[in-house]
Amino acid sequence: RLGVWFLGVGTGVLLAASGASADELRDQAKDLFPPVPAKVAHVRGQPVTSGQIDLGRMLFFDPRLSASHVISCNTCHNVGTGGADNVPTSIGHAWQQGPRNSPTVLNSVFNVAQFWDGRAADLREQAKGPVQAGVEMANTPDRVVATLKSMPAYEAAFEKAFPDAPDAVTFDNMALAIEAFETTLVTPNSRYDQFVQGDDHALNQEERRGLQVFIDSGCSGCHYSSNFGGQDYFPFGVVEKPGAEILPEKDKGRFSVTQTATDEYVFRAAPLRNVELTAPYFHSGQVWDLKQAVGVMATAQLGTEMPEGDIDAIVAFLKTLTGERPEIDYPVLPVSTEATPKPDF
Numbered sequence: 414r415l416g417v418w419f420l421g422v423g424t425g426v427l428l429a430a431s432g433a434s435a436d437e438l439r440d441q442a443k444d445l446f447p448p449v450p451a452k453v454a455h456v457r458g459q460p461v462t463s464g465q466i467d468l469g470r471m472l473f474f475d476p477r478l479s480a481s482h483v484i485s486c487n488t489c490h491n492v493g494t495g496g497a498d499n500v501p502t503s504i505g506h507a508w509q510q511g512p513r514n515s516p517t518v519l520n521s522v523f524n525v526a527q528f529w530d531g532r533a534a535d536l537r538e539q540a541k542g543p544v545q546a547g548v549e550m551a552n553t554p555d556r557v558v559a560t561l562k563s564m565p566a567y568e569a570a571f572e573k574a575f576p577d578a579p580d581a582v583t584f585d586n587m588a589l590a591i592e593a594f595e596t597t598l599v600t601p602n603s604r605y606d607q608f609v610q611g612d613d614h615a616l617n618q619e620e621r622r623g624l625q626v627f628i629d630s631g632c633s634g635c636h637y638s639s640n641f642g643g644q645d646y647f648p649f650g651v652v653e654k655p656g657a658e659i660l661p662e663k664d665k666g667r668f669s670v671t672q673t674a675t676d677e678y679v680f681r682a683a684p685l686r687n688v689e690l691t692a693p694y695f696h697s698g699q700v701w702d703l704k705q706a707v708g709v710m711a712t713a714q715l716g717t718e719m720p721e722g723d724i725d726a727i728v729a730f731l732k733t734l735t736g737e738r739p740e741i742d743y744p745v746l747p748v749s750t751e752a753t754p755k756p757d758f
């Protein structure tokens with residue numbers, strides 16, 4: 414009898430504790446990090462049309478946007494592997510290595526601005542960058558437009574996507590279509606989302622504790638909103654600067670955007686959804702292990718030597734942010750014609 418009583422009380426206490434804390438934690442978390450929506454219907458107040466999404470998907474996968482005809486957006490933002498390239502810093506035109514790690518395109522529509530330093534206001538502006546960057550696709554707007562205009566099926570797809578435009582095939586419309594496609598790259602229904610939407614069993618004790626530590630220790634002071642980051646800028650090394658391997662001296666982050674001394678080594682708080690899929694970490698891509706990345710954050714941003722058990726719990730929690738990734742049909746692309754510019758290395 415005594416054993417049963419103990420068991421009863423024990424279970425009751427356990428249930429009460431986990432029940433109450435699950436609700437409190439859920440309320441706290443829901444405000445800080447709302448679930449991601451399953452669909453984004455508007456961007457900058459404009460409806461996203463299926464014609465634009467279909468065209469954007471073609472463009473995203475078309476290596477002929479690059480001078481070499483070898484590199485597409487998907488080369489560095491592989492939507493099959495988490496929307497990034499999983500190398501320290503990206504390899505682009507003629508095997509050149511760029512200076513930064515490729516952030517995921519998944520859920521990038523929820524970020525306040527694009528790039529590690531936020532230098533592009535939105536996805537439309539962002540998409541024009543890599544096409545022209547010498548170390549990425551090394552192309553020019555004129556050559557891209559000439560390439561697209563050389564294929565009747567692209568002309569038709571642009572006209573369908575932008576029916577009111579007198580000249581539909583433009584560099585600007587290319588960027589708008591890519592943005593429209595990127596609005597579909599959202600990953601709803603992660604176990605975290607299931608938990609905040611009411612499923613007590615979606616997270617285990619360790620993961621819940623990790624979420625609590627993530628909030629209580631101050632990670633959420635910078636990594637908040639439905640994307641767990643991507644909303645504001647902070648010095649990398651608020652309390653203690655990481656070593657030059659992780660924080661290379663010559664990349665001064667937001668300073669190059671604002672030219673303001675206080676923005677030296679300031680970066681956008683990285684969005685953490687699907688972080689399990691996007692190693693290596695940080696803008697330098699020098700940390701492969703998520704546990705080590707969390708340890709770096711604890712010392713650099715919070716000034717604490719976090720107990721290993723807390724780091725483990727945070728890592729367990731961060732892995733619950735992996736959502737349902739969109740199934741994307743690889744598009745059948747228009748055939749090049751005699752008028753299509755030839756690859757250029």
Ligand code: HEM
Pocket residue numbers: 473478484485486487488489490503504505506511513514515516517518521524526527528529530536539540543544548549550591
């Ligand atoms: C950043 C999309 C091509 C490497 C980004 C971001 C987006 C994006 C949305 C910002 C994400 C964020 O800030 O969270 C695209 C599109 C491309 C394209 C639509 C094709 C038009 C490429 C290619 C490479 C590449 C070919 C590699 C050679 C990178 C890198 C960054 C980045 C390294 C971070 C750069 C920085 O912060 O300065 N891309 N990308 N991208 N992408 Fe791409």
Ligand code: HEM
Pocket residue numbers: 529627630631632633634635636646647648649651680681682683684685688691693694695696697706707710711714715727
């Ligand atoms: C980057 C987690 C606290 C600002 C990251 C990354 C992780 C992470 C995993 C790398 C993501 C990636 O490369 O994709 C955490 C955890 C924290 C914490 C678990 C609490 C222990 C903070 C705080 C701040 C902050 C308090 C602001 C003061 C940033 C910034 C980056 C970043 C600016 C980008 C760094 C870069 O330029 O590479 N965080 N973070 N984090 N976090 Fe935190």
